[in-house]
Amino acid sequence: MPKTLESAPADDGFSMPGEFERHRRCWLVWPERTEYFRQGAKPAQRALVRIATAIAQGEPVAVCVSARQFDNAVRMLPPQVQVIELSTDDMWIRDCGPCFVRHPRGEVRVVDCAFNGWAGLAHGLPVAYQLDDLVPRKIAQLEGMDRYVCDLVAEGGNLCSDGQGTLIVTAENLLDPARNTAGRSRQEIESVLCSHLGARKVIWLERGLRHDVTLGHCDNLACFVRPGVVVQTWVDDPADPQFDVCREVHEVLARATDARGRALEVHRLHQPEPMFVQAEDLDGLDAGPWLDGRRVGDPIAASYVNFYIANRAIVMPGYGTRDESARATLQGLFPERPVLVVPAREILLGGGSIHCITQQQPE
């Protein structure tokens, strides 16, 4: 029933809503990848249960799971969470899943960007991503939505929209030659973002957090609270490896204007204390390139900006340091949505945080 469309969403009047707009549901994926998640992903599954439960306080939640784990997921998740068999290679549906665009009259469609597993082995990551690449198609089938195909390698974690034509992205990620190798210039990529996500103004951050295995996703750096208002990650300590990046981001955002010509109101959200790989984090991981590339003491990129905006809640990652002050800052920015803090270190060990494992479907 859903059609594959050759046209460009913007030409059809479709554009990407803001995450703060109304959702029909939140999509999540059951963690099963044992290269990234220690002890057969069992601790990560317990973490996912807590995150899904929190998001379900704010909107409907559907969790995708393989046939092999279906029964276990149904038993572990609370009854208010929908469980759907939908196989993936990994749990980062923000990046491999559909990007949704909406028409002013209400119809929602899927934009299916190219996906190459975060450029896989080029960056020391496992290479299986064929199932991940089918996720937008499967969700389009489930929802009966028409689907646009976009040949740009663009991960959802690097696409932040204000719902009014402004998009924040990083150049480090989109210009990575292992992602968009066709010699595409910044200008050419910007034109695809405009035609396929309905953007009229793209704000380019140059690079992302250091040690971010996704290579510079903007969802660790900054996001829109509402049109005209952004919150960005921050550190005070000049010795912190993220100090320079935080300042660079601030310089860009503070002087940027959005698609409507407004200057942005920029808020700061202090990062957690620096985090490092511990011995137990490496215990019970599958042998392979991921484990080969990690040592005890390696820094882990972590950001409180990687939170999720549900209809009636903010779900913020807890890392055990500065959680309370981050919660208070976010509560001030979102006075009408209770901020729920859920431990996320176990997910972070796989390379991302709460925002990375979610994908909102607009209403």
Place this chain on the structure above:
Amino acid sequence: MPKTLESAPADDGFSMPGEFERHRRCWLVWPERTEYFRQGAKPAQRALVRIATAIAQGEPVAVCVSARQFDNAVRMLPPQVQVIELSTDDMWIRDCGPCFVRHPRGEVRVVDCAFNGWAGLAHGLPVAYQLDDLVPRKIAQLEGMDRYVCDLVAEGGNLCSDGQGTLIVTAENLLDPARNTAGRSRQEIESVLCSHLGARKVIWLERGLRHDVTLGHCDNLACFVRPGVVVQTWVDDPADPQFDVCREVHEVLARATDARGRALEVHRLHQPEPMFVQAEDLDGLDAGPWLDGRRVGDPIAASYVNFYIANRAIVMPGYGTRDESARATLQGLFPERPVLVVPAREILLGGGSIHCITQQQPE
């Protein structure tokens, strides 16, 4: 979101509609089981495409498929058919899938009967059925429907409802000690059929077609055209192995009354000419108990009664003999629905026909 209910559907006012009532969609499964389906199930997949295409002329169709075959199924099926990742062990969703019950106010719920793979090895059949057994639960999750659990081993192919409280079943199947082994009497089974499917009158046929590997499913024998009217399978030739069964069925139906006390109007539908296993049917099957149990020249049970009633079409299996006369008989019984004949021998080689591979979801 969907709940598991401990109560009995009949006590909650739910009962099983007739197949001739309005459907929301038809569920099918992509054939992948290479013990039953020769040449890696490729001929069966082509047959399924034709059947799905025909049913889609009469109502929406969703085809369940494993992750491994998702992309192939999407490419082979026409765009008007929805493709959903939902792993099974086999393709007989009539038997392992949900039985739907409806409340007079319109709510539809799932009845999840026990399923043991047609009693598996007790009858020389393969034994894997764990995925099949999860199908009702998965569909309840997808549709957000509450689900009743029923501990009776009852296959949908042996449950034919008139939507007004009458059910036709066979004793051979429901009383099979390898299915319902708890020493349950006919009376006790009847009481479960009443409480869980909302029946008030159960018409027991004693035995099914000879050589039916499902062990006597009534959907090869007889079905309701509408309340008060049934069509049953028939042969004229006393030498045909199905001659006695056809007469037994007729004797029961001709003197039966339904839940409302009406005598039944009984129509006859002549069977195809006797069918036998041919050498090429066994070529390219997996080694195992199914292949071990088949020889060239073995009879195959086949019935034109195994058709499917879609909203705006009848989809009838074609076997290459007597198809036209069966089509004409059915067209007379269903004057408002065009009768579409689709070749089904390739499906029949796996043990069932078009009705066996469908499951209607009431509107």
